[in-house]
Amino acid sequence: MDVNDLQRENIKNLKPYSTARDEYKGQASVFLDANENGFGSPLDELDGQTRSYNRYPDPLQLDLKEAISKIKGVPIENTFLGNGSDEAIDLLFRAFCEPGRDNVIVLPPTYGMYEVSAGINNVEVRRVNLMPSYQLDLEGIAEAVDQHTKLIFICSPNNPTGNSIVRADIETVLANFKGLVVIDEAYINYAKQKTFIQELTEYPNLVVMQTFSKAWGLAALRLGMAFASQKVIDILNKVKPPYNINQATQDIALEALKNVAQVNEWIRETVAEREQLSRDLEALDTVQQVYPSDANFILARVNDAKGTYDALVDRGIIVRDRSKVALCEGCLRITIGTPEENKTLLEALKEIK
Numbered sequence: 001m002d003v004n005d006l007q008r009e010n011i012k013n014l015k016p017y018s019t020a021r022d023e024y025k026g027q028a029s030v031f032l033d034a035n036e037n038g039f040g041s042p043l044d045e046l047d048g049q050t051r052s053y054n055r056y057p058d059p060l061q062l063d064l065k066e067a068i069s070k071i072k073g074v075p076i077e078n079t080f081l082g083n084g085s086d087e088a089i090d091l092l093f094r095a096f097c098e099p100g101r102d103n104v105i106v107l108p109p110t111y112g113m114y115e116v117s118a119g120i121n122n123v124e125v126r127r128v129n130l131m132p133s134y135q136l137d138l139e140g141i142a143e144a145v146d147q148h149t150k151l152i153f154i155c156s157p158n159n160p161t162g163n164s165i166v167r168a169d170i171e172t173v174l175a176n177f178k179g180l181v182v183i184d185e186a187y188i189n190y191a192k193q194k195t196f197i198q199e200l201t202e203y204p205n206l207v208v209m210q211t212f213s214k215a216w217g218l219a220a221l222r223l224g225m226a227f228a229s230q231k232v233i234d235i236l237n238k239v240k241p242p243y244n245i246n247q248a249t250q251d252i253a254l255e256a257l258k259n260v261a262q263v264n265e266w267i268r269e270t271v272a273e274r275e276q277l278s279r280d281l282e283a284l285d286t287v288q289q290v291y292p293s294d295a296n297f298i299l300a301r302v303n304d305a306k307g308t309y310d311a312l313v314d315r316g317i318i319v320r321d322r323s324k325v326a327l328c329e330g331c332l333r334i335t336i337g338t339p340e341e342n343k344t345l346l347e348a349l350k351e352i353k
């Protein structure tokens with residue numbers, strides 16, 4: 001399989017936008033090539049402002065990728081940064097899926113954005129439900145694939161079910177599917193299962209997505225990562241908006257990466273809280289089943305999902321009602337909060353009959 005042949009025909013022939021920063025890369029002191037405001041920005045006069053924002057940012061975010069590479073161990077040529085993982089998802093559609101002809105496979109119940117992106121791009125979605133164990137239906141997937149199937153989205157740990165997908169099953173898909181296998185690892189920091197990042201050298205059709213929105217505590221920043229073979233990364237770079245990661249985001253993410261210790265501490269606490277909250281929920285009469293979780297949330301089946309949801313809202317506590325989702329009937333998805341938040345939730349649930 002050659003990744004270049006998977007591209008849409010118009011993308012194969014696309015001449016990408018060339019920025020001022022692409023055309024001149026050396027050392028200089030006078031930059032009159034990008035129609036910026038050479039005087040500075042209004043922020044320059046403000047207290048505590050250390051950096052100027054009057055220049056366009058690095059289109060390839062090399063400093064930030066270098067810092068990420070040190071933590072993840074993935075070379076920067078194999079790293080793509082997007083305005084949230086959602087941008088990477090959308091770009092995969094735009095680069096690889098011919099609208100009205102190609103199709104992708106999603107494995108419900110799972111993250112809703114894959115289907116939304118498919119819809120926006122007018123690409124057919126083939127749904128192969130997970131089995132009741134929330135694991136892959138490998139036969140179903142094999143039957144759904146045809147010559148126009150370009151992407152398979154595997155979310156592991158899966159949202160909203162919380163479980164990791166069995167590694168050997170993912171490897172089976174990777175070894176047999178002729179398109180791209182996108183493994184969404186938004187919740188990998190909370191999982192016992194290890195990341196697929198180390199397998200990038202094995203599989204040219206592997207794309208691993210991670211994000212700064214969950215364990216890193218930077219959902220507002222909008223910064224997502226995709227790791228893949230250089231051919232895939234080059235194609236995404238060709239299609240992305242030239243300055244998709246703004247300078248403020250690059251600066252703040254670089255600062256945040258210096259504080260891995262804090263992030264790791266929160267991960268430990270969240271996992272400990274998850275195990276405790278799971279036990280506490282199981283002990284409630286109104287809770288029928290608590291699914292094992294490898295993520296920072298728990299899926300729980302309760303006696304009256306809508307009633308429980310509403311009663312929690314009345315107490316100012318918001319969870320996600322997933323009770324209408326196939327295979328999640330009667331379930332609520334509960335994010336693991338701080339110890340106080342979890343205690344508040346539990347006390348409210350004890351009151352609700």
Ligand SMILES: *Cc1c(COP(=O)(O)O)cnc(C)c1O
Nearest residue numbers: 084085086111159186211213224
């Ligand atoms: C939260 C989440 C993301 C993160 O998306 P961003 O756009 O990076 O915030 C990605 N995938 C899944 C499955 C998620 O639940």
